[in-house]
Amino acid sequence: MDPGTGAGMAAGTRTRELPLRWRAAELSARRTESRSAETLVLRVPGWPGHLPGQHVDVRLTAEDGYSTQRSYSVASAPDGDRVELTVQRVDDGEVSPYLADVFSPGDLVEVRGPVGGWFVWRPREQAEPVLLVAGGSGIVPLMAMVRVRTALGSRVPFRLLYSVREPADRLYAAELDRGAPGLDTTLLYTRTAPPGAGRAAGRLTPQDLVAWGWPPDFEPAVYVCGPTGFVEAAAAFLVGLGHAPERIRTERFGPTGG
Amino acid sequence: MAIVSRGFHGRRPTAGHRLPPGQYETHDFPVLSAGPTPRVPRDEWTFTVTTETGARHTWDWARFTALPTQEPTVDLHCVTKWSKFGTHWSGVSLDELLADVATAADFALVHCYGGYTTNLPLADLLDGRAWIAHGYDGGDLPAEHGGPARLLVPHLYLWKSAKWVRGIELRTEDEPGFWESAGYHDYGDPWREQRYQGD
Numbered sequence: 494m495d496p497g498t499g500a501g502m503a504a505g506t507r508t509r510e511l512p513l514r515w516r517a518a519e520l521s522a523r524r525t526e527s528r529s530a531e532t533l534v535l536r537v538p539g540w541p542g543h544l545p546g547q548h549v550d551v552r553l554t555a556e557d558g559y560s561t562q563r564s565y566s567v568a569s570a571p572d573g574d575r576v577e578l579t580v581q582r583v584d585d586g587e588v589s590p591y592l593a594d595v596f597s598p599g600d601l602v603e604v605r606g607p608v609g610g611w612f613v614w615r616p617r618e619q620a621e622p623v624l625l626v627a628g629g630s631g632i633v634p635l636m637a638m639v640r641v642r643t644a645l646g647s648r649v650p651f652r653l654l655y656s657v658r659e660p661a662d663r664l665y666a667a668e669l670d671r672g673a674p675g676l677d678t679t680l681l682y683t684r685t686a687p688p689g690a691g692r693a694a695g696r697l698t699p700q701d702l703v704a705w706g707w708p709p710d711f712e713p714a715v716y717v718c719g720p721t722g723f724v725e726a727a728a729a730f731l732v733g734l735g736h737a738p739e740r741i742r743t744e745r746f747g748p749t750g751g
Numbered sequence: 752m753a754i755v756s757r758g759f760h761g762r763r764p765t766a767g768h769r770l771p772p773g774q775y776e777t778h779d780f781p782v783l784s785a786g787p788t789p790r791v792p793r794d795e796w797t798f799t800v801t802t803e804t805g806a807r808h809t810w811d812w813a814r815f816t817a818l819p820t821q822e823p824t825v826d827l828h829c830v831t832k833w834s835k836f837g838t839h840w841s842g843v844s845l846d847e848l849l850a851d852v853a854t855a856a857d858f859a860l861v862h863c864y865g866g867y868t869t870n871l872p873l874a875d876l877l878d879g880r881a882w883i884a885h886g887y888d889g890g891d892l893p894a895e896h897g898g899p900a901r902l903l904v905p906h907l908y909l910w911k912s913a914k915w916v917r918g919i920e921l922r923t924e925d926e927p928g929f930w931e932s933a934g935y936h937d938y939g940d941p942w943r944e945q946r947y948q949g950d
Binding site: 512513517550552553554555556558559560561562563564587588591595596597600601602603608609610611612721724725728729731732738739741742743745 | 753754755756757758759760761762763773774775781782783784785786787788789831832865866895929930932933934946947949950
């Protein structure tokens, strides 16, 4: 590693100088993913497509002109003007209770994006195995990677370690249960494991990453997303196991963002 | 005419504070970074200013912390939309660090442990507007927030306040840093909402 030149840590080349436009986005449907998470299916005319892992800015404007913005990872694979976001309800939040509970089919928000060129999987350029490490709602951008892999029929080997408190907190449960060839998914329950789970409930450990991740010498691309404490721990374990820091990409989902 | 989200009311910031456009107020301190948190022991930490002629000015931890310390209280604005008002820092002003540096450069490229970079005009580091911070809220700066030391340039979006700073390269030409190469704005003024290239 040579931090002096930033070697190994280049986010990408500059491709865009035009302003990212705000676009109207209409809710066409919603799906309940868990007690606290809703997937919003938006129709965004003119959507330019996205890479899995990228996010959008969402702007909400009240009747009196007050407006605020939040960032949400795209959960879906590119599919025309259809963009899916999964919103975790933060009870005292300003925006997420609205999006999760009030926002109804036919209602509008504005979105712009896609944004972010670092926490992305580029299936046409990356052939190495992929390790996805998700904590809670950190699964969302990683699910977009899983879905793009499936949509493209990619044979890049994927392993997903998905940490949740208990079975009812799982997002995309049916889809992940169905699985896909070459995608190995391991659920890590931190509080309550279901009967028959092969692992006692508990937080992510280095041993979990050894048992269900990729060995460092496979040189996988590693994506870690979750709350700060989870990401800090997982990234430190991965470095400790010998994964090169520049192959570990992180993104945080904090309690803020409400 | 703005597009109204039916049934959205929203909140307004705490009285007495003004939010830049599109931001919301938070009271905790979210952590954002692109990779694992570097762990840099203070006895191995150095900070180097390199000029456009190649002249180098280096401080180790002892020399750096022997410089006069200021205690700015500033508002933070992150491009991911949160703003945090009234944060307390301790650090060394860039005016102090650059006082004896002879340069005709207009731009700075900030380098960090872990490989992160960010660019900004040199002028934005001067006149009491930027610090190399080594303390936060009365204690040492935690590693996840950029310790041992980070740049603090609170009048720009927080990605410019590079964590785990190790040096500043003074340049006659601008060179995009990490996020700036990935579509983020070269300057990043929150009051003009310069989030992305072209804003």
